[in-house]
Amino acid sequence: MSKDVIPLYVADVSAFTKTLRKSLSDQDKLPGHAAMMALVAKAAGFQNHQHLKAAKPADDTPLDELALKRALRVFDDTGRMFRWPKWTKVQGLCLWPFWARMPAHQDMSEKEVNEILKSGLSFDDHVLLRRSLIDHKLCERTIDGRVYRRIEQRPTPEALALMKRLKER
Template sequence: MSQDVTPLYVADVSAFTKQLRKSLSEADTLPGHAAMLALVAKAAGFRNHQHLKAAQPAQVDLDELALKRALRVFDDTGRMFRWPKWTKVQGLCLWPFWAQLPAHQDLSEKEVNAVLKGGLSFNDHVLLRRSLIDHKLATRTIDGRVYRRIEQRPTPEALALMDRLKDR
């Protein structure tokens, strides 16, 4: 059996226990584990145990270490002041820049540089521009004249980083 934790909120414990006692009294023998899970779920108002599990909100575990390391490279104003060492953290730190690039729009190298320079306090926007390509957050033509943001859903860590940078 799975070791997943399934939290259960019961609004009315009295009604829950009455329903559970009624279900247990109808059974000839003491139910097994899976049957007991089903009885508990039904007493709580769900169709079965799977319905109870499906009703639970998805738990998103953030990589707190990567998020903490990413926040260290941004100053109090939300500008990046150094390039992180870890590749995973580097990719995470690119998301705020990705979010500033206009969606569904072709950009020149000059326009991309202007966006990147606005969020940096060190002078290496070229590193960030190349990293956006390497981390598949943007594309460019072979001659490097046209850049475009790749539309995708940011990771939960990226969303958390951008939220925390807004507060600065």
């Protein structure tokens, strides 16, 4: 006999575990609050309470429209960057489209990285972008600078919005 999967949504896990703990008060030895929270998280299919907290859906925080607007200003109608932004926050945001062009889980030579960067630039300073990718922790390289690799991570909501708007141009 198959079991029906019944999804459980708990808005406040802490309050849920306190209530559950109170309902189990007739037992001799009860686990503490933290242990109960871990048990509930494990029962829900997570490794532990921290894993449950990390998996919660992102809140609907508004995008930083000013940074997004400033980032869009440095790209032309074809989606190529024509100047380097002066604000550090915007610089980091503008690197995401270049990060997305780099192949995932693949070692690249400096020459290959330069070709990727040059294809998205209309000014002649791909070295600045290459260094900035390292500084903003979007890319890593070996000490001798021979091998580059994209650091796998989830783009920020602003980065996703920037890449989407650049694609729509």
